[in-house]
Amino acid sequence: MIALSRFLPRNREGRDGTVTNPFPYLGYSYLSDSQDITTDEILSPAGIEEKAGFLADQLESICREDDRVAIIGIYTRGVTLAKRVAAELAKRGIEKEVGTLDISLYRDDFDNRGRDFPKLESSDIPFNIDGTRVILFDEVIFTGRTIRAALDGLMDYGRPAKIELAVLVDRGHREIPIQPDYVGFTVDTEMNQYVKVRFQEDDGKEGVFLVTKPIEQGNE
Amino acid sequence: MSELKPRKDLLDIESLSLEEIEYVLENAFPFKQLFQRSVKKVPTLRGKTVLNLFYEPSTRTSSSFEVAASRLSADVTNFTISASSVVKGESLLDTIETLQAMRSDYIVVRHQSAGVPGIVAKHTGASVVNAGDGYHAHPTQALLDSMTFREVYPEYQGRKIVIVGDILHSRVARSTSTLFNKLGVEVGVLGPGSLVPAGRHDFMQRFSSWDDVFDWGPDAIYLLRVQMERQEGQFFPSIAEYHRMYGMNSERVARMRQLGAYLMHPGPVNRGVEITDEAMGYEKSLISTQVENGIAVRMAVLHWLKPEIHAD
Amino acid sequence: MKRLFKNGSIAKGDSKEFEKADVLVGEWGTIELVAPEVSADTETEVVDCEGCLLVPGMFDLNVRAREPGFEHKETLVSCAEAALNGGVTGCVLMPDTAPPTDSGTLVKAVQDLVSENSPIPMLVSGCLTKKREGQAMAGFSGMVSRGVPMLTDSGNEVQCPDLLRRCMEYARDFDVLVACHCNTSALTKAGAVNEGPVSYRLGLPGIPTISQEIAIDRDIRVAGFTNARLHLQQVSTRGAVRSVAAAKADGVRLTCEVSPHHLLMSEEYIADYDTKYKLDPPLRCQSDVDAMLRGLIDGTIDAIASDHSPHTEFEKSSDFATAPFGVSGLDTTVLALYDGFIKPGYFGWDLLIQRYSIAPRKIAGVDPVSIKEGEKADFFVFDPNAETAITREYLKTKSPVTPFLGRTLAGAIRQTVVGDFCFAK
Numbered sequence: 001m002i003a004l005s006r007f008l009p010r011n012r013e014g015r016d017g018t019v020t021n022p023f024p025y026l027g028y029s030y031l032s033d034s035q036d037i038t039t040d041e042i043l044s045p046a047g048i049e050e051k052a053g054f055l056a057d058q059l060e061s062i063c064r065e066d067d068r069v070a071i072i073g074i075y076t077r078g079v080t081l082a083k084r085v086a087a088e089l090a091k092r093g094i095e096k097e098v099g100t101l102d103i104s105l106y107r108d109d110f111d112n113r114g115r116d117f118p119k120l121e122s123s124d125i126p127f128n129i130d131g132t133r134v135i136l137f138d139e140v141i142f143t144g145r146t147i148r149a150a151l152d153g154l155m156d157y158g159r160p161a162k163i164e165l166a167v168l169v170d171r172g173h174r175e176i177p178i179q180p181d182y183v184g185f186t187v188d189t190e191m192n193q194y195v196k197v198r199f200q201e202d203d204g205k206e207g208v209f210l211v212t213k214p215i216e217q218g219n220e
Numbered sequence: 221m222s223e224l225k226p227r228k229d230l231l232d233i234e235s236l237s238l239e240e241i242e243y244v245l246e247n248a249f250p251f252k253q254l255f256q257r258s259v260k261k262v263p264t265l266r267g268k269t270v271l272n273l274f275y276e277p278s279t280r281t282s283s284s285f286e287v288a289a290s291r292l293s294a295d296v297t298n299f300t301i302s303a304s305s306v307v308k309g310e311s312l313l314d315t316i317e318t319l320q321a322m323r324s325d326y327i328v329v330r331h332q333s334a335g336v337p338g339i340v341a342k343h344t345g346a347s348v349v350n351a352g353d354g355y356h357a358h359p360t361q362a363l364l365d366s367m368t369f370r371e372v373y374p375e376y377q378g379r380k381i382v383i384v385g386d387i388l389h390s391r392v393a394r395s396t397s398t399l400f401n402k403l404g405v406e407v408g409v410l411g412p413g414s415l416v417p418a419g420r421h422d423f424m425q426r427f428s429s430w431d432d433v434f435d436w437g438p439d440a441i442y443l444l445r446v447q448m449e450r451q452e453g454q455f456f457p458s459i460a461e462y463h464r465m466y467g468m469n470s471e472r473v474a475r476m477r478q479l480g481a482y483l484m485h486p487g488p489v490n491r492g493v494e495i496t497d498e499a500m501g502y503e504k505s506l507i508s509t510q511v512e513n514g515i516a517v518r519m520a521v522l523h524w525l526k527p528e529i530h531a532d
Numbered sequence: 533m534k535r536l537f538k539n540g541s542i543a544k545g546d547s548k549e550f551e552k553a554d555v556l557v558g559e560w561g562t563i564e565l566v567a568p569e570v571s572a573d574t575e576t577e578v579v580d581c582e583g584c585l586l587v588p589g590m591f592d593l594n595v596r597a598r599e600p601g602f603e604h605k606e607t608l609v610s611c612a613e614a615a616l617n618g619g620v621t622g623c624v625l626m627p628d629t630a631p632p633t634d635s636g637t638l639v640k641a642v643q644d645l646v647s648e649n650s651p652i653p654m655l656v657s658g659c660l661t662k663k664r665e666g667q668a669m670a671g672f673s674g675m676v677s678r679g680v681p682m683l684t685d686s687g688n689e690v691q692c693p694d695l696l697r698r699c700m701e702y703a704r705d706f707d708v709l710v711a712c713h714c715n716t717s718a719l720t721k722a723g724a725v726n727e728g729p730v731s732y733r734l735g736l737p738g739i740p741t742i743s744q745e746i747a748i749d750r751d752i753r754v755a756g757f758t759n760a761r762l763h764l765q766q767v768s769t770r771g772a773v774r775s776v777a778a779a780k781a782d783g784v785r786l787t788c789e790v791s792p793h794h795l796l797m798s799e800e801y802i803a804d805y806d807t808k809y810k811l812d813p814p815l816r817c818q819s820d821v822d823a824m825l826r827g828l829i830d831g832t833i834d835a836i837a838s839d840h841s842p843h844t845e846f847e848k849s850s851d852f853a854t855a856p857f858g859v860s861g862l863d864t865t866v867l868a869l870y871d872g873f874i875k876p877g878y879f880g881w882d883l884l885i886q887r888y889s890i891a892p893r894k895i896a897g898v899d900p901v902s903i904k905e906g907e908k909a910d911f912f913v914f915d916p917n918a919e920t921a922i923t924r925e926y927l928k929t930k931s932p933v934t935p936f937l938g939r940t941l942a943g944a945i946r947q948t949v950v951g952d953f954c955f956a957k
Contacts (some may be wrong), residue, residue, distance in 0.1 A: 234733075311846070311848075311849055311850065312854075313846070313850055315848055330574045331851070333851045333852070333853040333854055334734055334735035334805070334851075334853065335734065335735075335736070335804075335805035335851050335852045335853075336851045338804065339805075339849075339851055354735045354736060354737075354853065355735035355736070355737070356734060356735025356736070357735060363922060391735055394732075394735060417732050514759065516914065
């Protein structure tokens, strides 16, 4: 059966309870059961909480000295990360709204979408970003292309005074000259590996995992 | 979402699965959100070309596709072929050959003859969108109509819509009624006996008077455009009689208001024929929403279709 | 050279039984001997017909060889080849040539072309009205004196009932057959398919059944009123069959024909705007198709006629509403009817011979053919156990546009013999 109304509250859960890949263009197969794939936890739920606090620590002083800081997460898990950090900031007495940015329409791999059909999400940025200092959140930075698309998307909403980037994990292998300003932690990876971040509210489980595929299968 | 197969062309409503309909209608809303921004454009189809191939003049539909394509950053070429050049002997296949050489990624086709978009689709790797062919189909109109209906009725299943006018010759009526039926919306029709195909669509309930329609209690009333040049005297005695029998006048507006029903029309309207000036000001008219949703739906359609173009 | 067709069985129009016999055709094309166990001398070519049928040559009442005027679609040579390929050994050519065959001079011109190009008899019919325009009577006497088998405006029905009446009155005194392709143009308009669920689904302008039925009823009444001889071409609706049956019972001098397509296919075949199924009259609904078969079997429908109407593939590749009506039929009619009806047992060879060989010849006023001693050889060798793939190479018509292209039909025509001429595969 299909979801019959887009007006009912929805999250990214599929009809069968599995979580849909928000960026299917990338060809990640998060849910593969293959025996050859190994998955190692590299950060526990407690670790995530600690890193979110660490990011909040870095942002706290900025928020105090500049009241035009705006927080925007890249859909899906960038938003969740942004909300976690915003919650940490709230504990420190700083209330920040979190905007949502869906970058599907800004990706540079539209022709390679293969058999996948991206479900679009409305971007929701409930504040004017003109002249603000935007902190953009994503859970992992890898090639940098997602961020490139997000920057394009963000610019179409207005003209921020400054944009900075916060990520939970930096796994390296940049393909374009984009670097994060705030990093939870860094992990060395190979090209046949990928880093998956799972949040309770999106995925029903919590943790950061390093997934290793056999080399001959490449990144597919 | 994985159950969706890539689709090259959108030619009619009949061949769409519920999943595909749902996919397009759901994606149309994020596109509509973009219209609130000062920058209404996204770069999704940058470098792609959309060709508007119109054998029948239609400013509204071709502009709507043009705006949709532009907002996706595609380049748009308008290729309008007058009936006279067809008479001169340029055959459809020759035209398609010409289009092939232009290497468009998407071709939007309107033609007075049913089935032509299908022929274009068969002969080109570009994605073909049917923008109206003969009496056959107008799928993007049907999609925008459902989007509009679902926007005002989030719980739309089991609701009722009545389509009023020339059901026989209307591709809008055909595609829209088919789509509403697929979505579980009840469809009724009202029109002169000479313009309603009797017993052709068993899912459509046939009414012969407004009284019956109001008794039925539709949630929306969808007026079709009267093709005055073609129909007066042939299918009904006069415009005045049509207006009296089937037009939306102030008395019927009052009853529509009682019901709380919405008013829809594919445009452009003939004031004083299927609708009076007064009725045009009806507070629950969705006519301009339909136009806006038309752009969003067409963006979602262009975003969804996948051309089969291989570099050689 | 003599030819001996050995070990075959002879099919007949008046019997369901086959006669097992050898047939010896002399060097002048006459059947010299029909007997069991005929032995051949060294001068005789022996054709082994084991397991095969020898069937009298068919005759098609409704054929366009497109010559003169439309040689890009078909020529007399290609048309004759298509006929022989399909077991047809004679036909009536429609007058819708360019210019239309509407005078004695033009009939003579086409007859001359036929005798130069065709190894089989092709009778040239003439127009009822000048240029088939339905405005003024054509020159009957000149055409009749050239021996036209019928006068017809072919696809153009005479719309004015008064002119039709005068034509029939005038034709009656020449005792020439008037043939009508019944259609009421005010109802047909720009229609492309049968009006009904299929026309509605495809969004194509429809042709209502009453378009043919009203014209048939009118023509029958005019024929009864004037006592002319009337032949109805291409009947297609169950109402039409009822009208024909009633008129025959009333004593109207009336015959009619049906195409193999209307016997075998309904409008559903059009599927996705397939112009191979765009015919005039249009393919109708299944109950009409069933009525055609019943009418053919009970004799209400006298004859089968292929309505051979070749068009180029390019012409037929246009959109459905624009594409011309008609498909080619001579190559495939016998095979299609064998495959569709005889093999599954709906009727036998006797009925096919009656309706596609004997009756059409009678309607056209030519002698019947049969496989008997002393008769001119006029038959084909049919292998019921083989099958035939209908490919472009197989079709001898210039127009490969037929619903059967790409299909494999049961049975195979091995060779067609007309006098001393033998068309072998």
